[in-house]
Amino acid sequence: MSKIITVDLSEGQIGESEYTFGPGRDYGRGLAMRLLKEHVPDSCGRLDAENAVIYTPGLFTGNMAPSATRGLIMSKGEGKKGLCVSSITGDFPQKLASLDIASIVVTGKYEKRNAVIFVDPNGAELMCMPELEDHTTAEMVDMLRKQFGEDCAIIGTGQAADRMMPLASIFVTYPEGQPRFYCPRSGVGDIPGSKGLRAVVLKAQTYFGSPCVNKEAFRDTGKRLAKIIMDNEICGGALPGLGSITLIHLLKSRQAVPEVEKRSREGAETAEKQGGCRTNYCCAPMCVIGCLNRHSAGTGEVFSAPEESEVRAALTQCFGFEEAAFAKELNRHGFSIGLNTTEFVYTVSMYWKATGETATREKVLSMMEEVEKGSVLGRLIGGGTAGVAELFKDRPDVAALVTKPSVVQEEQFKVHLDKLYPELQDMDDMELLYRQVFVLENLGFCIFSSFALLNNREVLELLAQMASDKFGARVTAQELLSYAGDCIEQETAYQRERLAGSVQKNIPEFIKVLYRYFSE
Known part of the structure; x- marks a missing residue:
């Protein structure tokens, strides 16, 4: 019997109910959608206390299934984005499922801010950690892992979420090693930020503790599935061989992907360490692709997230800046405050086209600093392309640049x-x-x-x-x-x-x- 945990931040109350998985029962996005309808009134807005943040692992997550490492966050939105869904990887989804938790539903608002929900096999606890205020995401990961253990899994928010910026993301930890965390492009950090929710921390003994009736048969079938994934030209060749820059090639055409010799998992994932810390070649255990860092084995270069390639593509498209090093620098700065860096680039480009500004690398970095400071200009950029369009309502040429799904x-x-x-x-x-x-x-x-x-x-x-x-x-x-x-x-x-x-x-x-x- 799995469980659904509910946390009311306004009342400081934690509830728990049983949930049974099986044929005809909801799971994954379907379960998150049902819980959203149950817990969120139709009248509430995106940043209202009545809105919910729902964390749900996939049905196979937490089991021995190849590359089934994901979960999702769901909340109510506004406008044409009336539903917010963010797919997440890292160590959080697997540990959530391994605790036999079908979902965590968080509602209300914690007025003192910096609320931390801690969950382990004994249950859930709500605590306040004001010492996390005004720290970078990396610093918060270090502080939380120092308190709860290096093997704890964390999902949290940074400074952009504190200011409820539409471009605010969330951060999710990787397993112990380097890199330590990432910020998904689809993160909806302004919603937990509006609730004063700093982080959810999980403590589980294993990544593969999710119940399964026929474990051996499940694992054996999973091995057959793993072979199909690894034999694929993209999953077994280009992604582990080139990294997520493969996706940029695919956006041009299927034929644009260079042929890459398949890399053996054993050869790429050595005991190599960076600064005394193990390199994370995959974003989570049981990944059989390894697009995070397997392609960089032996080079000493550590990539923070697949999103880094999207930042690089955006910089090339918007400003003609093709340097991978600059994209890495900008992305890491964005991650430090919990920002959607790809959309930041598009928003800055849109703003400068409206104002006639000429782009330089130094100016792009200074705009990131404005967002970090929370200045008027920084808040405008943190509002995304829709915010810039609102400022220039009389400019159809500017409105045409608003990011569309x-x-x-x-x-x-x-x-x-x-x-x-x-x-x-x-x-x-x-x-x-x-x-x-x-x-x-x-x-x-x-x-x-x-x-x-x-x-x-x-x-x-x-x-x-x-x-x-x-x-x-x-x-x-x-x-x-x-x-x-x-x-x-x-x-x-x-x-x-x-x-x-x-x-x-x-x-x-x-x-x-x-x-x-x-x-x-």
Whole structure:
């Protein structure tokens, strides 16, 4: 029997209820969506105390499933982003699942700020740690791990979230080693920031403690799945061989990815240390891809996150700055305050196009410093492209630069997928793509595994077998796809019922790569 933990920051109360997984029961994004509807009133806004922050691991996360290392954060938003969903990796999702926690639901507001929720096998505790105020994210990770142990998993917020900036992200720790943490581009840090929630800290003895009825069969099927992932040209070659810069090549075309000799896991993951600390070649245990740092084995260079490549691409696109070192420097500065650095670059570019400013590397860094100081200009930039557009309402040329979700590009591509099952013959290819992406998200698979796992009937059958072994009851591939479709419809309906005007599917930004990979 799993459990759902609820924390009311306003009242200082912690509750716990039992939850049973099985066929016909919600899991992954579906469970998070149901909890959001249960705990958040329709009338509340994004930064209202009544909003919830929901942390949910994937169904296979915390088990011996290859690259199933993910979880998600879900909250209520506003406008066309009426639903906020952030996919997270690192050590937090696996330890959350290993504590047999189906979800953590946080509501209310902690007026004293710097609230820390600590969870271990004995239960959850709410505490206040004012000493964390005004520190960088790296400093907070050090302070929290000093108090709770180097093996604790942390998800938290930085200075950008304290100021409730729309570009505020969250930080999530990696397993003990270097790098220590990252900030996902899809982070929604302003919401926990508005609640005075500094961090959630997990203490678990293992990464693979999530209950599974038929563990040996699950593991054996997982080995077959791992081979499929590692044999794939992208997952087994380009991503571990080049790192996430592979995605930038794929944005140009599928043919733009250089051929890379497959790297052996054993050869790349030596006992190499940086500054007395183990190098994290993967973002979490059980990853069989290793796009974080496996490609840099032996070079002494440590990359902080796959998002670093997106920052580099944004700097090249906006300013013509192609230096990887500058992208690394800027990204680390953004991470230090918990900021979405990629969107920061686009926002600065948009602002300077409106004001006629000429870009230099020094000026870009100074703009980051303005955000860190919380100056008027810094708060404007921290508001993202939508905030700049609001300032220049009379400039249609500026408004056209507002960042739009990748899903709006779907009409530009002709995706072609195999129908896999007779009952899918009449389904639109794009809808089938979205359903398969949601299957992976519900189960907790890294989105980078999509290249190997999508559009493959054998994979779907293996996933269904693993779900059957997890539950101890039969699950079919068609049921996984059907549930994924229900999740998409539930999220779309939730937004449609609460918002005026059109709504958009909440599909991961990574879809822009898959559009090209699976296009005719």
